Amino acid sequence: MMRNRQQTIPQSSTQTFTAWCNSHLRKAGTQIENIEEDFRDGLKLMLLLEVISGERLPKPERGKMRVHKINNVNKALDFIASKGVKLVSIGAEEIVDGNIKMTLGMIWTIILRFAIQDISVEETSAKEGLLLWCQRKTAPYKNVNVQNFHISWKDGLAFNALIHRHRPDLIDYEKLRKDDPVTNLNNAFEVAEKYLDIPKMLDAEDIVGTLRPDEKAIMTYVSCFYHAFSGAQKAETAANRICKVLAVNQENEHLMEDYEKLASDLLEWIRRTVPWLENRTPEKTMHEMQQKLEDFRDYRRVHKPPKVQEKCQLEINFNTLQTKLRLNNRPAFMPSEGRMVSDINSAWQHLEGAEKGYEEWLLNEIRRLERLDHLAEKFRQKATIHEGWTAGKESMLTQKDYETASLSEVKALLKKHEAFESDLAAHQDRVEQIAAIAQELNELDYYDSPNVNARCQKICEQWDSLGSLTQSRRESLERTEKQLESIDELYLEYAKRAAPFNNWMEGAMEDLQDMFIVHNIEEIQGLITAHEQFKSTLPEANKEREAIQAIQKEVQNIAQYNGIKLSGSNPYTSITPESIDSKWDKVRQLVPQRDQALQEELERQQSNDHLRRQFANQANIVGPWIQNKMEEIGRISIEMNGTLEDQLTHLRQYEQSIIEYKPNIDQLESNHELIQEALIFDNKYTTYTMEHLRVGWEQLLTTIARTINEIENQILTRDAKGISQEQLHEYRASFNHFDKKRTGMMDSDDFRALLISTGNSLGDAEFARIMGIVDPNNSGAVTFQAFIDFMSRETTDTDTADQVIASFKILAGDKNYITAEELRRELPHDQADYCIARMVPYSGPDAIPGALDYMSFSTALYGESDL
Numbered sequence: 088m089m090r091n092r093q094q095t096i097p098q099s100s101t102q103t104f105t106a107w108c109n110s111h112l113r114k115a116g117t118q119i120e121n122i123e124e125d126f127r128d129g130l131k132l133m134l135l136l137e138v139i140s141g142e143r144l145p146k147p148e149r150g151k152m153r154v155h156k157i158n159n160v161n162k163a164l165d166f167i168a169s170k171g172v173k174l175v176s177i178g179a180e181e182i183v184d185g186n187i188k189m190t191l192g193m194i195w196t197i198i199l200r201f202a203i204q205d206i207s208v209e210e211t212s213a214k215e216g217l218l219l220w221c222q223r224k225t226a227p228y229k230n231v232n233v234q235n236f237h238i239s240w241k242d243g244l245a246f247n248a249l250i251h252r253h254r255p256d257l258i259d260y261e262k263l264r265k266d267d268p269v270t271n272l273n274n275a276f277e278v279a280e281k282y283l284d285i286p287k288m289l290d291a292e293d294i295v296g297t298l299r300p301d302e303k304a305i306m307t308y309v310s311c312f313y314h315a316f317s318g319a320q321k322a323e324t325a326a327n328r329i330c331k332v333l334a335v336n337q338e339n340e341h342l343m344e345d346y347e348k349l350a351s352d353l354l355e356w357i358r359r360t361v362p363w364l365e366n367r368t369p370e371k372t373m374h375e376m377q378q379k380l381e382d383f384r385d386y387r388r389v390h391k392p393p394k395v396q397e398k399c400q401l402e403i404n405f406n407t408l409q410t411k412l413r414l415n416n417r418p419a420f421m422p423s424e425g426r427m428v429s430d431i432n433s434a435w436q437h438l439e440g441a442e443k444g445y446e447e448w449l450l451n452e453i454r455r456l457e458r459l460d461h462l463a464e465k466f467r468q469k470a471t472i473h474e475g476w477t478a479g480k481e482s483m484l485t486q487k488d489y490e491t492a493s494l495s496e497v498k499a500l501l502k503k504h505e506a507f508e509s510d511l512a513a514h515q516d517r518v519e520q521i522a523a524i525a526q527e528l529n530e531l532d533y534y535d536s537p538n539v540n541a542r543c544q545k546i547c548e549q550w551d552s553l554g555s556l557t558q559s560r561r562e563s564l565e566r567t568e569k570q571l572e573s574i575d576e577l578y579l580e581y582a583k584r585a586a587p588f589n590n591w592m593e594g595a596m597e598d599l600q601d602m603f604i605v606h607n608i609e610e611i612q613g614l615i616t617a618h619e620q621f622k623s624t625l626p627e628a629n630k631e632r633e634a635i636q637a638i639q640k641e642v643q644n645i646a647q648y649n650g651i652k653l654s655g656s657n658p659y660t661s662i663t664p665e666s667i668d669s670k671w672d673k674v675r676q677l678v679p680q681r682d683q684a685l686q687e688e689l690e691r692q693q694s695n696d697h698l699r700r701q702f703a704n705q706a707n708i709v710g711p712w713i714q715n716k717m718e719e720i721g722r723i724s725i726e727m728n729g730t731l732e733d734q735l736t737h738l739r740q741y742e743q744s745i746i747e748y749k750p751n752i753d754q755l756e757s758n759h760e761l762i763q764e765a766l767i768f769d770n771k772y773t774t775y776t777m778e779h780l781r782v783g784w785e786q787l788l789t790t791i792a793r794t795i796n797e798i799e800n801q802i803l804t805r806d807a808k809g810i811s812q813e814q815l816h817e818y819r820a821s822f823n824h825f826d827k828k829r830t831g832m833m834d835s836d837d838f839r840a841l842l843i844s845t846g847n848s849l850g851d852a853e854f855a856r857i858m859g860i861v862d863p864n865n866s867g868a869v870t871f872q873a874f875i876d877f878m879s880r881e882t883t884d885t886d887t888a889d890q891v892i893a894s895f896k897i898l899a900g901d902k903n904y905i906t907a908e909e910l911r912r913e914l915p916h917d918q919a920d921y922c923i924a925r926m927v928p929y930s931g932p933d934a935i936p937g938a939l940d941y942m943s944f945s946t947a948l949y950g951e952s953d954l
Contacts, residue, residue, distance in 0.1 A: 100191055100195075100301050100303055100304050101122060101187075101191065102288065102289070102290060102293075102304075103288040103289055103301070103303075103304035103307050103308060104122060104191055104194045104195070104198070104304075104307065105119060105122045106286045106287060106288035107194075107198060107202075107286075107288055107307050107308075107311070108122065108135055108194065109286060110285070110286045110288075110311070111135060111138045111139050112131065112134065112135055112138065114138050115134055115137075115138050117131065117134070119131055122187075122190060122191070122194070123185050123187045123190060124185060126160075126182060126190060127156060127182065127183050127184075127185055128151075128155075128156045128159060128183075129147065129156055129157075129158075129159025129160040129161075129162065129163055129179075129182075129183075130147055130159060132159070132160060132163045132182075133147050133159060133162060133163050133166075135197070136163055136166055136167070136197070139197070139201045139202075140166075140170075140201065142166075144162060144163070144166050145162050147159045147162065153183060156183045157179045157180060157183055158179075160179035160182045160183055161179045164177070164178075164179060164193075167193075167196065167197065167200065170200055171200075172196055172199075172200050174193070174196065176189075177189050177192055177193050177196070195303055195307075198303075198306075198307050198310070199213065202307065202310045202311075202314065203217060203306065203310050214236075214306070217306065217309060217310060217313060218233065218235070218236065220313060221233045221245065221249065221309060224248070224249055224252045224253075225245055225248040225249060225252065227252075228244070228248040228251070228252075228260065230242070230244050230265045231244050231245050231248045233245050235302070236302045236305045236306045236309065237299045237300045237301070237302045237305065238299060238300065240294070240300065240305050240309075241268055241294055241295060241300060242265050242268040242271060243263075243268045243269075243270075243271025243272035243273075243274070243275055243291070243294075244263060244265060244271055246271070246272065246275035246276075246279075246312075247260060247263055247271055247274060247275045248260065249275075249309075249312050249316075250275060250278055250279065250283070250312075253316045254282070254283075257278050257282055258274070258275075258278060268291070268294075268295050269291045269292065269295055272289070272291035272294060272295070273291045276289065276291065279311075279312070279315075283312075283315050284315070285308075285311045285312065285315055288304065288307065288308045288311070289304060289305070289308055325893075325894040325895070325897035325898050325913070326894075326898060326913045326914055328890070328891070328894040329891065329894050329895065329898070329913075329914060329918070329922075330914060330915060330918055332891050332948060333914075333918045333921055333922065334918070335411075335415045335417075336417075336948055337918075337921060338411075339408065339411060339412060339415070339417060339420075342404065342407075342408045342411070343408065343420055343422075345404065346401065346404055346405055346408060346420075346422060346426075347422060347423060347426060349397060349400070349401050349404070350401060350422060350426040350431060351426065352397075353394065353397055353398060353401060353431060354425070354426065354430070354431065354434055356394060357394075357434045357435065357437070357438050358434075360386075360390075360438060361437060361438055361441050364438070364441035364442050364444070364445040365441050365444075365445070366445075367448055369452050369455075369456075369532070370452075370456075371534035372456070372534075373453065373456045373457065373460060376449065376452055376453050376456055377453070379449060380449050380453065380763070383445065383446065383449060384760065387781075388756070395785055395788075395789075398431065398435060398789075399788070399789050399792050399793070401428070401431065402428060402789075402793065402796075403792060403793070403796045405420075405422075405428055406793075406796055406797070406800060406872075407796065407799075407800065407803075408420050410800040410803055410804065410872070410876075411803070413804075413876050414803065414804065414807040416887065416949060417948075417949065418949070419863050429864075439782075443778065446778070450768060453766070454768070455531055457604065457766070458531065458604075459528065459531050459533045461602055461604055462524050462527055462528055462531070462533075463528060463533060463535065463539070464602055465524060465601070465602065466521060466524045466525060466528065466539060466543075468597070468600070468601075469517055469520055469521050469524070469597075470521055470542055470543075470546060472517070472593070472597060473514065473517055473518065473521060473546060474546070476514060477546075477549055477550075477553065480507075480553055481549070481552060481553065481556060483507075484553065484556035484557060484559070484560050485556060485560075488500065496658065497564065499578070499658025499659060500564055500658065501564040501565070502578070502579045502582065502658065502659040503582070503657075503658055503659040503660060504557075504560055504561060504564055505659075506582040506583065506586050506659050506660045507557065508557055508561070509583070509586050509587075510586050510590070511553065511554075511557060513586070513587070513590045518546065518547070518550050521543060521546055522543060522547065525539050525540060525542075525543035577638055577641055577642045578642060578657045578658055578659045578660075579659050580638055581635060581638040581639055581642065581657060581659070581660065582657060582659035582660035582662070583659075584631070584634070584635050584638065585635050585660055585662040585667060586660060586662060588628075588631055588632065588635055588667065589662045589666070589667060589670065591628065592628075592667070592670040592671060592673075592674055593670065595621070595674050595677075596670065596673055596674055596677060598621075599674065599677035599678065599680070599681045600677060603688070605688060605692065606767075606768065606769070607692060607695075607696070607769075608689070608692045608693065608696055610692075611685065611688050611689050611692050612689070614685055614688075615685050615689065618681060618682070618685060622678060625674075625675075625678075629671075632667060632668075632671055635664075635667060636664050636667070636668075639657075639664045642657075694765070695762075695765050695767050698758070698761055698762050698765055698767060699762070699767060699770045699771070699772055700772055701758055702755070702758045702759060702762055702770065702773070703770055703772035703773035703775075704772075705751070705754065705755050705758060706755060706773045706775040706777075706780060707773050707775065708751075709751055709752065709755055709775075709780055710773075710775040710779070710780055710783070712748070712751075713780065713783040713784060713787050714783070716745060716787055717783075717786070717787055717790060719741075720738075720741070720787075720790050720791055720794055723737065723738060723741070723794070730812050731798055731801055731802050731805065731812070731815065732802070734798050735795065735798045735799065735802065738791065738794055738795045738798060739795060741791065742791045742792070742795060745787060745788070745791055752780070752781075752784050755777070755780065756777070756781075759777040797870075797871070797872055800872055801815065801871075801872060801875060804872070804875055804876060805875075810875070815875065818871075818874065818875050818878060819871065821841055821844065821845065822841065822871050822874055824841075824844075825837045825838070825840055825841040825844070832868040832869060832870045832871070833868065833869055834867060834868060834869075835858060835862075835867065835869070838858075838861070838869045838874075839854055841874075842854070842857065845878075857877065860873075860877055861873040861874065861876070861877050887949065888945050888946045888948065888949045891945040891948065892941065892942055892945045892946075895941035895942075895944075895945060896941075898910070898913045898914075899941065902933070903929070903931055903933060903942070904929035904931065904933070904934060904935075904938035904939060904940060904941065905926075905938070905939050905941045906935075906937050906938060906939065907919075907923050907937060907939065910922050910923060910939075922939075922941075922944065923939065925944060925947075926939040926940055926941060926943075926944045927939070927940050927943060927944075928940065
């Protein structure tokens, strides 16, 4: 009867269960040959349970009687029941009697309890979990579709796929053929027995020759693969966790290096540029200063705008990096000394201060050089006129002609000398003007001052000499005056009237040729009015000229009438009627030329006024537009309209509309360049300057970019922390309520009130701790981003140093250290090298050569100690 039951048991189950039992019994140095007979006395059954459970069973009875065997089997069955297993219809007597069906049922129950029950994948049952594990491991392999534990395994590919998935070095999977199942099965069984220490529990021919292979046998055999590879699975999970942590750290370090390089390059550019802007060494000529101004315009148009973008991008990168560090539970990034955002802002402010001062200096220096050129030309004109007048005067004053002259001639010489003295006094004002201009050129640091001073000194010394010589000649003439009785009164009257008239004409010619410089229409109109007044005096001057010429005519008439032989020249003056007419004609020629010059200057000033109005009209539109956009961005950053994505989309559209306004700024720059090229330095039609508008435009671009970055960081925080849109709205509403000044940030008192309103009971120590989190730089202000980071941080779990240490401990095989070989075996090459380069040698009592300290490395990742 027992033999009949045995014949109904699948041969594969008997073989598989026997092999499974021996795989554990051999650990105790024994095995079974016949599963039906060898468990009947209960001794090897108890030993099997001790091996697979790791626990000690009650001491077995060594007697050979049936009662001793039943007692031993009952001890084994009681132990199985103590593990929560219900044994239905399995009794000690059937096992002792060698009932193969009951024996195999008991062994299957043991296998389920100790080999399969603990298998769980995504909270599934043992069988379903084992099946799901097989499906996931074999999913990438062609011709493998595991749906059960019988026919899905007949072609042997599933067994080979399991081995290849975990140990690809043991099997060349591409060479296996689906139409050769026996070869496939034997290959998997042999490789598992030889390299994985899994005994051969199945027969390839039986599996292929059976329509439906035994499910229990295959489950038993597959469970051995699961347990063999479970250790590798844990190591893979641990390696994945470490890879994730290291990837985050490597990315953050890359961002830090990018920030340091960008900050260093920007600071270096500022360091090179500031000395250039602070250089106040003036040039000698207007052309050289105009070239400096053109270089400065190139700096404004070409060199500075990219640096403005770099500075903005640097701030964005810094904020993004800090957000990622907070989201990954890393300490805040502290740039190297001198490269903080505040340091860059300070250097930038220094740059802009130097820039503003440099532009003011350039314009003032151009005005100074323009003034100097005008004064220098005026000096040269007056000096040339004076030198022309003084030419030959010294030799005239030193001659002794009066010693041999007649009485009339002496009297004539005396009168002539009096006329010269009058002329000399008239030229005194010009000499003083020349000296005053030279003094002003010295005070304005004119580059050719030495030549000006030398020429002025020569004129003054000559003037002093003329004064002394004039006085000496007068004394000589007066000594002989008593001997002279008659004088020609007409010559004298002519000389006296001709001299001032001649001086007037010379002064008029000098004024008509004088250079002028004006800056507005009012000034040129004033010159035109003065010129018209001068022209109105010409008729009277012509009458005076005719009167003077009438005197000369009368002299000639008297001489002719009285038969007097004239010497041909007036003894009292060198001013001839011809010279008077010549100068008068010159004055009349210069008047229309002066009219034309004044009219051209009037047209130029009218053009300049048009440029002022053109710039002012556009500036008065652009200025309020920039201010309005700044205020609208401020409102958008505070208001809560739609989701963060909606706000981001709105801001980007807003940013695009601002960028599209750039041609208006470029047009304004072009108009400003026209104004500067025309040397226009004031504009009464607007209060806006190009510098003011340029700074406003740059602030507008920076503000919209920074606001977009803040929304992007809020999205990063929301997605990383799992914050809902409703929570973000609630956070924003609370923040706005306590943001009394509507600046987008609040001081510590308002922030404390906000925390209390959310239900937090805060002592001074706790509040100081929280402020250290939300305001690590002690700026005294809390931003909305810092607030939501803090609120999400309180409720969100992240990786910790302890979790990373536990993962390294798994890779190290439960040791307190890890070796470079173990890291390279478990981690990708680049991350293994990353760890090896940063781990310090392990110095514990169980240290071996090459041991590395993964504990201090893990804590350093989270800022808890120095690496």
